[in-house]
């Protein structure tokens with residue numbers, strides 16, 4: 628995809644992308660790297676991260692693969708300590724890691740609901756707090772971009788994820804208030820259905836039925852999400868904070884679940 632951004636837009640900056648070894652996160656890492664950032668890709672499966680890092684490095688980017696479980700506060704704090712000591716302290720944070728399973732709300736177990744909230748809401752908070760503490764203690768500005776879901780019509784079949792991501796949308800607004808005085812902007816992107824291997828967990832006919840109802844009748848591409856993240860993270864968006872940008876072919880108007 629042709630980029631509209633200057634090649635050295637993020638030169639001298641470090642971007643930390645959670646879930647950066649696969650799918651949307653990989654595209655975000657590649658785009659920020661192509662625009663001059665040094666990029667940390669962080670997730671649980673180090674083998675996947677390392678092979679993604681190899682690909683990006685082969686493309687001329689400076690990349691570090693780092694293990695983290697965003698659900699575990701100790702693991703998150705250890706990541707930030709490591710990045711600081713190794714000279715990879717992030718200026719930009721992209722909270723992309725997340726996911727869920729589909730289930731009617733009536734059959735979700737308390738632990739199933741909790742697991743999804745823990746990953747998507749608690750995990751995002753823990754990463755954001757660790758990032759902001761590091762930036763603020765050193766009087767440095769920063770930018771956070773959260774990846775959420777298209778949720779404006781509710782998401783029947785994914786009550787846990789809809790609730791957790793709505794939490795992140797409001798967290799985005801609230802943290803943007805609290806951290807603006809420290810020069811930290813906080814925004815979010817809400818993708819609709821984006822073609823990644825992550826979609827293997829979802830019923831293909833159901834996904835297609837949803838796409839057939841969209842004004843723009845196709846799945847999105849990870850690179851389209853990445854361009855929006857680059858914009859929100861960049862100085863071009865220096866007066867933008869607290870927003871959630873729909874990136875969904877119009878799904879915010881049609882809803883995510885065609886069965887309803």
Ligand SMILES: CCCCCCCCCCC/C=C/C(=O)SCCNC(=O)CCNC(=O)[C@H](O)C(C)(C)COP(=O)(O)OP(=O)(O)OC[C@H]1O[C@@H](n2cnc3c(N)ncnc32)[C@H](O)[C@@H]1OP(=O)(O)O
Nearest residue numbers: 726727728729730736738739742746783784825826883884
């Ligand atoms: C039906 C209509 C659906 C309409 C939707 C249409 C639109 C779809 C558009 C989709 C757009 C979004 C795409 C994406 O997000 S792509 C991301 C792709 N990746 C994933 O989604 C995978 C993410 N999953 C996980 O990371 C984990 O499974 C999860 C965090 C959810 C749980 O991890 P954990 O390790 O904690 O899991 P445990 O095995 O310990 O289980 C914890 C409890 O959760 C219950 N559970 C887990 N999986 C399921 C399942 N598939 N079904 C039901 N319950 C599940 C598990 O049983 C545990 O609970 P209990 O202890 O009570 O048994």
Ligand SMILES: NC(=O)C1=CN([C@@H]2O[C@H](COP(=O)(O)OP(=O)(O)OC[C@H]3O[C@@H](n4cnc5c(N)ncnc54)[C@H](OP(=O)(O)O)[C@@H]3O)[C@@H](O)[C@H]2O)C=CC1
Nearest residue numbers: 646649650651670671672696697724725726820821823825
């Ligand atoms: N594809 C789509 O249509 C849409 C996706 N999204 C969201 O975009 C994001 C990326 O999705 P996508 O690229 O499609 O799918 P992927 O499954 O490829 O991405 C999920 C990433 O999150 C990482 N991750 C999961 N749990 C944790 C954890 N506890 N700690 C750290 N990292 C973790 C995974 O790595 P690992 O397992 O190694 O930890 C993986 O890299 C997700 O938040 C997803 O919900 C939103 C809307 C639509």
